[in-house]
Amino acid sequence: MKMGYYAKLAGSNLIKNRRMYLPYILTGGGLIGVYHIVNTLHRDERMDAIRGGSFLRSIMGYGVIVMSILAVILLLYAGSFLMKQRRREFGLYHVLGLEKRHIACILFFETLYSMLSSMALGLLLGIALYKACTLLVCRLLQVETIFGFYYINAGTLLATLVFFAALYALTFFGNCLHIARLKAVELLQSAQVGEREPKVKWPLFIGGFAALFGGYYIARTVDNPLVGISVFFIAVILVIIGTYLLFMAGSIVLLKWMKKNKNFYYRKRHMAAVSGMLYRMNRNAVGLASITILMTSVILMISATSSLYVGIEDSLKKGHPYDLVMRYYYYETAADGGKVIRALPEESMKEALETAAAENELAVSDVRSQRYLSCAFLWHDGRLTGDRSVMDGTENMADAMDMLDSIAEVVFITAEDYAAMTGLTIPLKNNEIAICNLSKGQLPTGRVLAIDQEELRIVKELEEFPVDVSSMLEVNIITQSYGIVVSSEEFQALYKMQKESYGEYASEIVTNMLCNFDDDSAAAEAQDRMRARTDELLRPMVKEAAEGEVVDDAIAFYWDSKYDTEEAMLETNGSLLFLGILLSVVFLFATILIIHYKQIQEGYEDSGRFKIMEKIGMTEREVRQTIRSQMLWIFFTPIAVAMLHNIMAFSILESMLKLFYLQDVRILIACMGISFAVFLLLYVIIYHITAKEYYNIVHERSVYGVSYFDR
Amino acid sequence: MVILEVKSLQKVYTSRFGGASVKALSNVSFAVEDGEFVAVMGESGSGKTTLLNILAALDRPTSGRVVLDDKDVSAVRDSQMATFRRENLGFVFQEFNLLDTFSNRDNILLPLVLSGIGVRQMEQRIGPLAKQLRIDGILDKFPYEISGGQKQRVAIARALITQPKLLLADEPTGALDSRSADDVMKIFQGVNRTGQTVIMVTHSVKAASCAERVLFIKDGEVYHQLYRGEQTDEQMYQRISDTLTLLTTGGDAE
Numbered sequence: 001m002k003m004g005y006y007a008k009l010a011g012s013n014l015i016k017n018r019r020m021y022l023p024y025i026l027t028g029g030g031l032i033g034v035y036h037i038v039n040t041l042h043r044d045e046r047m048d049a050i051r052g053g054s055f056l057r058s059i060m061g062y063g064v065i066v067m068s069i070l071a072v073i074l075l076l077y078a079g080s081f082l083m084k085q086r087r088r089e090f091g092l093y094h095v096l097g098l099e100k101r102h103i104a105c106i107l108f109f110e111t112l113y114s115m116l117s118s119m120a121l122g123l124l125l126g127i128a129l130y131k132a133c134t135l136l137v138c139r140l141l142q143v144e145t146i147f148g149f150y151y152i153n154a155g156t157l158l159a160t161l162v163f164f165a166a167l168y169a170l171t172f173f174g175n176c177l178h179i180a181r182l183k184a185v186e187l188l189q190s191a192q193v194g195e196r197e198p199k200v201k202w203p204l205f206i207g208g209f210a211a212l213f214g215g216y217y218i219a220r221t222v223d224n225p226l227v228g229i230s231v232f233f234i235a236v237i238l239v240i241i242g243t244y245l246l247f248m249a250g251s252i253v254l255l256k257w258m259k260k261n262k263n264f265y266y267r268k269r270h271m272a273a274v275s276g277m278l279y280r281m282n283r284n285a286v287g288l289a290s291i292t293i294l295m296t297s298v299i300l301m302i303s304a305t306s307s308l309y310v311g312i313e314d315s316l317k318k319g320h321p322y323d324l325v326m327r328y329y330y331y332e333t334a335a336d337g338g339k340v341i342r343a344l345p346e347e348s349m350k351e352a353l354e355t356a357a358a359e360n361e362l363a364v365s366d367v368r369s370q371r372y373l374s375c376a377f378l379w380h381d382g383r384l385t386g387d388r389s390v391m392d393g394t395e396n397m398a399d400a401m402d403m404l405d406s407i408a409e410v411v412f413i414t415a416e417d418y419a420a421m422t423g424l425t426i427p428l429k430n431n432e433i434a435i436c437n438l439s440k441g442q443l444p445t446g447r448v449l450a451i452d453q454e455e456l457r458i459v460k461e462l463e464e465f466p467v468d469v470s471s472m473l474e475v476n477i478i479t480q481s482y483g484i485v486v487s488s489e490e491f492q493a494l495y496k497m498q499k500e501s502y503g504e505y506a507s508e509i510v511t512n513m514l515c516n517f518d519d520d521s522a523a524a525e526a527q528d529r530m531r532a533r534t535d536e537l538l539r540p541m542v543k544e545a546a547e548g549e550v551v552d553d554a555i556a557f558y559w560d561s562k563y564d565t566e567e568a569m570l571e572t573n574g575s576l577l578f579l580g581i582l583l584s585v586v587f588l589f590a591t592i593l594i595i596h597y598k599q600i601q602e603g604y605e606d607s608g609r610f611k612i613m614e615k616i617g618m619t620e621r622e623v624r625q626t627i628r629s630q631m632l633w634i635f636f637t638p639i640a641v642a643m644l645h646n647i648m649a650f651s652i653l654e655s656m657l658k659l660f661y662l663q664d665v666r667i668l669i670a671c672m673g674i675s676f677a678v679f680l681l682l683y684v685i686i687y688h689i690t691a692k693e694y695y696n697i698v699h700e701r702s703v704y705g706v707s708y709f710d711r
Numbered sequence: 712m713v714i715l716e717v718k719s720l721q722k723v724y725t726s727r728f729g730g731a732s733v734k735a736l737s738n739v740s741f742a743v744e745d746g747e748f749v750a751v752m753g754e755s756g757s758g759k760t761t762l763l764n765i766l767a768a769l770d771r772p773t774s775g776r777v778v779l780d781d782k783d784v785s786a787v788r789d790s791q792m793a794t795f796r797r798e799n800l801g802f803v804f805q806e807f808n809l810l811d812t813f814s815n816r817d818n819i820l821l822p823l824v825l826s827g828i829g830v831r832q833m834e835q836r837i838g839p840l841a842k843q844l845r846i847d848g849i850l851d852k853f854p855y856e857i858s859g860g861q862k863q864r865v866a867i868a869r870a871l872i873t874q875p876k877l878l879l880a881d882e883p884t885g886a887l888d889s890r891s892a893d894d895v896m897k898i899f900q901g902v903n904r905t906g907q908t909v910i911m912v913t914h915s916v917k918a919a920s921c922a923e924r925v926l927f928i929k930d931g932e933v934y935h936q937l938y939r940g941e942q943t944d945e946q947m948y949q950r951i952s953d954t955l956t957l958l959t960t961g962g963d964a965e
Contacts, residue, residue, distance in 0.1 A: 271821070271824050609810055616825075
């Protein structure tokens, strides 16, 4: 009987406070839904059957962890927010004779109701959208959908429910503790007890500036992605610290400055907004900074993952000028008893490739060979050197990292090969070269490039270099790389020279076979068979080609097709993009919830103020304008700062994405721009909803208190 | 010269579904001379709050007219109402209604800001007014840092800064201790002496005894009025309390 009364009271409380509880239940539902989807994807064994599915499952494992952390933070935050807003209500119950345990009883039912509604909503969403998500996954990974419709796994379902039930229980106990600690009088007291106008905290302001600009400086100046990753975290932490400090101290400096500027401040649109924000900034700063960080990470996350995904095609095109690159090496004993590495003759490789293609009914074109020599030198005293003694001084990591910047990767090809690949002839004498700068590094000053004792005269600078260097990971890390065309004699001379300098670490001349397939999809499908057949055809040729004795089983078969790379990229980048989308949606939810609650809270606080302002002659329109100008600041400062953060993070992001073979910056720019536009659009919608809600709160209170002299 | 004329005001409240109707004002007529200080007294439910709401242009009468400085208040359009109030009327409330996000200076300047008046003119106006009300030392403090009496003086300054034709006060001493109340009433008398017309609704005999004329309202009608003439505050006090006794015991006035 009594319990029934509490249960009923709790129900009507939720309806009465629906302005706060509806977002709470929706957020709970959203979190449960997404958590369930991520968790199911993680545990769905059917995923292993599709290409890239097992990678996606393992990635979703991380997704579950992130989601759990986020769910804990958001639900506890929302729970404590609701408690704070309802203090007076509970105080009233207390005065009316309900004891704290009775209030706890009501709280119990309220928590139960909101939990059950969130769970119902969440599971409905989770189960209904799971199918949509698997479809999306299949589309992103570009595999055919093999699943049936709905998939419900009792174990996963239970795990989700138990996790969230525990969370709600935690919220409930936290709230009980909150109620237990409060005194009756305190419960009744309204929240506002003359908050002081905040003072400018100069040390925080200066510290914030230093941290932010330190972070920005690092982000803007580091262009070596390997150094970048370790330094990136320092930059991120500095920017986060800077954001918090500047929102805490910088906002106050700015608002005080606005206030000092009388012609600006004493305008009806600015006065109430500026002083209102200043008054509340102590409390608001942390919330605004958190929103900024959340937004920054959403935009970074989604633009990084989407540009990686969108960039697949482009980086395939650039990374694979030819559909297939193949080489075949074997080791044989040399005259002096050592081992030497040898490539199979080009004609043999070409023959094997064409045979294998014909057998698989694939049409091949542009079958050709390519030879190049790729070696690393150090810039030292204005010349490139392979002298190992220069390097021997570096023993610790830090020195080695420094040295990374002075390493230059040089790729040599002969003028004959260049002509064969491009159709352009460059007449070169023995000490003459044509050079192509493949990186952002500096070209040597003057017209002479010195490599150890060789003095090479630069006769031509090239815009493009025909050797596919981007597929070599080193080139992406090393900041300086050059492609150089030399005469055949010079090519051999350089080979010998580096052989002498580097000894056993010396590079070998690489002989590649290249070809294109006419039918991409057929070629993709037949890759594995092609590869196996080519190997089969080439293996007996080693014996024929060998001059000395072949070292048993020491065969290096390198097969790099566009199609294999594409599959691998779709697998990783598709999975990452999917995770990025899911997490962005959830982060977006979080941002929206926090900002919405913040505005509701302010609406309740401000309603009294606007009532007073209406009493002394502010029109309804002016109230609306003031509200709008105040809300515009609160809403759009975080997004503006988030945008700035993203712009500053751009170059470091770009160099990190290079590690994942993102070639074209424009893709990143476009993806970031689009993510930003979409985010802004959603944000504007939320702004309008929240502004309306806020206005209703302010307005309905003054409508009810229609009489000016009413008490 | 008559600045405010109230002609046979009637206000009937009808409940939303057309049920019972309540007559808050049945027939109220009076006139206020420019520079007069009028107190309105009456019990709870006598209709004085309704009267004040109508004078404040917040509520419209069922019939009758309010003419302020030759302008019919009931003819002012709804959209112009807030501006009309801001330009013609000053308000002082029992609960001060100061904004704690504003310094006292900004609280006083707010009506001018709403009217779009320039910074220089604001500064010209606030200086002498603050001196007159003895709040020039606390202008840069915040409402929560000063006493109740000081708050009410700041509120009076806010009401006066627009140089209103009429100053309306609703129980201005209701939330104050007796010393601050006396102080505030002195301020009202002083403001009145400079030529400001004041209408004050009050329960307090002490407060009413500072006025030049006291209107008594009972059951929605002006029941009686007293003029100060040459009498002192104390004599006025005595007459007001005698009238109130009569009013409540139901006898006929004088």
